[in-house]
């Protein structure tokens with residue numbers, strides 16, 4: 001392997017490890033949601049240094065709010081920490097493919113990176129129903145899908161099996 005190839009390989013390995021690290025944090029939040037009787041979806045927002053500056057989980061039942069999705073909660077906290085609506089340079093990791101509302105929030109917040117776990121065939125708007133990041137909104141984050149997707153999907157499947 002050439003030096004350039006090995007540097008590239010190291011970068012890819014680091015990226016995969018980073019994606020999984022953030023997804024594990026998001027999975028913890030998803031488990032918290034499940035423990036509270038909420039559909040288990042969790043999300044973190046991290047900044048350029050890698051620090052987590054926003055955390056969120058689904059609170060739709062608790063707040064009786066159709067907009068209480070994990071991503072919006074994490075984005076709100078990150079905006080508050082930064083003192084800005086503009087999260088350019090930051091990334092978001094969420095256990096489930098974002099819905100159109102949350103993909104829209106990613107665009108509005110100018111998040112640079114989106115990492116998601118399981119696919120959501122009924123509302124996923126990063127490739128399943130539509131890919132909003134490929135439309136002409138003038139903002140296209142880098143997307144890494146399918147990160148720890150089996151863990152994310154298993155958590156959802158166990159939750160729905162339990163309440164049936």
Ligand SMILES: [Zn+2]
Pocket residue numbers: 069070071098099100101102103
């Ligand atoms: Zn959503």
